[in-house]
Amino acid sequence: MKTAKVSAKKAAKKEEKKKDLGLGLEEPKEGCDDSKCAWHGGVSIRGRVFRGRVRSAKSHNTVIVEWGYHRFVRKYQRYERSRSRVTAHNPPCMRAKEGDSVVIAECRPLSKTKGFVVVKVGGKE
Ligand SMILES: [Zn+2]
Numbered sequence: 413m414k415t416a417k418v419s420a421k422k423a424a425k426k427e428e429k430k431k432d433l434g435l436g437l438e439e440p441k442e443g444c445d446d447s448k449c450a451w452h453g454g455v456s457i458r459g460r461v462f463r464g465r466v467r468s469a470k471s472h473n474t475v476i477v478e479w480g481y482h483r484f485v486r487k488y489q490r491y492e493r494s495r496s497r498v499t500a501h502n503p504p505c506m507r508a509k510e511g512d513s514v515v516i517a518e519c520r521p522l523s524k525t526k527g528f529v530v531v532k533v534g535g536k537e
Contacts, residue, residue, distance in 0.1 A: 449503035459518030475502045500528035
């Protein structure tokens, strides 16, 4: 009896089509058929999540995302301004443009240089 109840619950969960990436983000209204999309494709999110700004969106389905942080330098007992820059996959449903604030999440390697995917465009920085 107990096992039957559990499987029924699982089936009900499957019927709800809404995807949850585990980041508390809303699914985009627009759809896409990109297999490398975190929302509509087969890419799963694992690892780190960052918020940054798009520095370049010149490549096809790719954006360069940059964000700044402060690094403590022990010798001078002060913080140094530093920044990180990574390439991230920009699926058609995201359409991140240069200057956009985006949320990127780490995933499996998508190409030689891409290991992140854009999961949200806009919002507070
Ligand atoms: Zn998509």
